[in-house]
Amino acid sequence: MKITKIIIIGGGYAGIRALEHLSKDKSNEITLFDSHSYHYMQTGVYDFIANENDFSKITVDLFTLCAGFGPNVAFRKEKVLDVDFDSQKVFTEIQDYEYDYIIVAVGSRTKFFDSIIGLKKYAHGIKALHKALYFKQKFELSLFTKIEEEGNYCNPLNIIIAGAGLSGVEIAAQMASFSRDFYKQNNFLCRKLNIVLIDAYERILPGVDEVLVDASMKRLQELEVIIKDGRKVIEVTEDSVHLSSGEILPMDFMIFTGGIEPKDLVYGLKVPKDAREHIVTNEYLQIEGYENAYAAGDCTILYDGEKFVAPTADVAEQMAELCAKNIANTLKNKPLLKHSIKSRGMLIALGRRYAVGKIFGMYVGGYFGYILKKIIEKVYSKRLFMRSGRGSKKIFGD
Ligand SMILES: Cc1cc2nc3c(=O)[nH]c(=O)nc-3n(C[C@H](O)[C@H](O)[C@H](O)COP(=O)(O)OP(=O)(O)OC[C@H]3O[C@@H](n4cnc5c(N)ncnc54)[C@H](O)[C@@H]3O)c2cc1C
Numbered sequence: 001m002k003i004t005k006i007i008i009i010g011g012g013y014a015g016i017r018a019l020e021h022l023s024k025d026k027s028n029e030i031t032l033f034d035s036h037s038y039h040y041m042q043t044g045v046y047d048f049i050a051n052e053n054d055f056s057k058i059t060v061d062l063f064t065l066c067a068g069f070g071p072n073v074a075f076r077k078e079k080v081l082d083v084d085f086d087s088q089k090v091f092t093e094i095q096d097y098e099y100d101y102i103i104v105a106v107g108s109r110t111k112f113f114d115s116i117i118g119l120k121k122y123a124h125g126i127k128a129l130h131k132a133l134y135f136k137q138k139f140e141l142s143l144f145t146k147i148e149e150e151g152n153y154c155n156p157l158n159i160i161i162a163g164a165g166l167s168g169v170e171i172a173a174q175m176a177s178f179s180r181d182f183y184k185q186n187n188f189l190c191r192k193l194n195i196v197l198i199d200a201y202e203r204i205l206p207g208v209d210e211v212l213v214d215a216s217m218k219r220l221q222e223l224e225v226i227i228k229d230g231r232k233v234i235e236v237t238e239d240s241v242h243l244s245s246g247e248i249l250p251m252d253f254m255i256f257t258g259g260i261e262p263k264d265l266v267y268g269l270k271v272p273k274d275a276r277e278h279i280v281t282n283e284y285l286q287i288e289g290y291e292n293a294y295a296a297g298d299c300t301i302l303y304d305g306e307k308f309v310a311p312t313a314d315v316a317e318q319m320a321e322l323c324a325k326n327i328a329n330t331l332k333n334k335p336l337l338k339h340s341i342k343s344r345g346m347l348i349a350l351g352r353r354y355a356v357g358k359i360f361g362m363y364v365g366g367y368f369g370y371i372l373k374k375i376i377e378k379v380y381s382k383r384l385f386m387r388s389g390r391g392s393k394k395i396f397g398d
Pocket of ligand 1: 263
């Protein structure tokens with residue numbers, strides 16, 4: 001049996017989906033690299049912040065997950081530092097590895113714009129698990145400090161979220177909903193919490209279906225989130241946020257969800273990229289210039305014809321599936337498949353047990369929307385947990 005060496009960089013949504021497909025062919029010897037030991041399910045962060053989940057529910061161990069795929073899959077917790085696509089080598093912080101095929105799926109991170117004074121120093125991102133955990137703990141501690149103040153004085157707690165895309169809107173709604181329940185349940189008097197959502201565009205959720213934008217606006221207003229759209233953050237200090245409108249907002253904690261950029265590795269890769277440093281692929285999702293190198297997920301830029309396809313977990317998985325199929329087709333001397341990837345839908349979590357969305361052209365909302373979002377997430381995580389259960393038996397025995 002001829003062995004094909006395949007390397008996947010990144011154990012996120014794209015990397016795992018590619019692994020699921022490619023591992024079925026036992027003549028593929030696959031190595032997955034990730035700088036972390038876990039797969040982080042970012043789409044479940046809203047429930048984590050609202051204390052409906054702990055972090056065991058949004059992570060899957062990559063060692064046991066990979067062991068669950070069988071002996072042809074290995075996981076290496078190593079940060080990839082560079083790839084030489086000509087000599088077909090991957091360089092990690094530990095050693096070099098050769099490959100026949102490669103999929104780059106390293107995702108993205110929060111972009112803290114240098115042009116906004118103080119942003120990097122005083123604002124926090126949410127895309128990495130440790131950052132989400134820090135934020136959640138800080139938020140709870142702030143609520144606790146407020147109730148400690150009961151009976152003395154009651155200064156408001158000011159939380160600023162800059163960037164009203166999907167993640168900014170979800171986080172604002174979850175925090176507002178969580179704190180509302182928290183105060184109500186405990187009957188605390190000192191309940192002044194200001195959650196301010198800022199966006200440079202005229203409407204929140206740019207690019208999202210108008211019906212969903214209206215429903216989200218309505219829900220955010222019910223939750224008393226203060227929306228300041230059509231304004232840019234121009235400066236951040238230790239305790240204030242300055243806007244292009246001239247307003248200066250008091251700030252106890254700030255989250256920035258206003259932009260993403262590729263990870264370090266991508267900046268250094270000598271492959272075609274767009275102006276924002278995302279990898280450019282062809283219609284088969286091969287990296288331009290290399291027939292055995294593919295890229296998928298948030299580290300790439302994708303168009304459906306002329307239309308930009310927003311980066312989501314759903315899109316990352318569809319891309320990875322196509323990369324895996326095209327590698328399989330090449331090995332079987334079959335023609336490559338062209339991509340026609342579109343978003344299959346969107347569900348926006350808007351506070352505890354509430355979501356709105358559009359799935360396969362149908363609008364859903366309220367508790368039903370939330371249940372649907374939960375089912376999709378549960379099906380995804382259950383599949384991975386079952387496989388990693390099999391892996392842990394292999395590693396630790398029954
Ligand atoms: C708060 C929030 C809510 C979201 N909600 C939704 C939602 O409801 N629906 C939806 O579809 N999408 C949602 N998204 C977007 C979605 O999470 C991303 O589009 C998705 O994670 C992209 O998948 P990916 O595989 O490209 O990257 P990721 O999932 O980010 O995975 C990349 C992996 O690569 C690893 N890596 C990076 N650099 C290296 C290196 N040099 N060496 C080794 N490993 C490396 C990382 O550790 C990581 O594990 C949300 C995002 C956020 C932040």
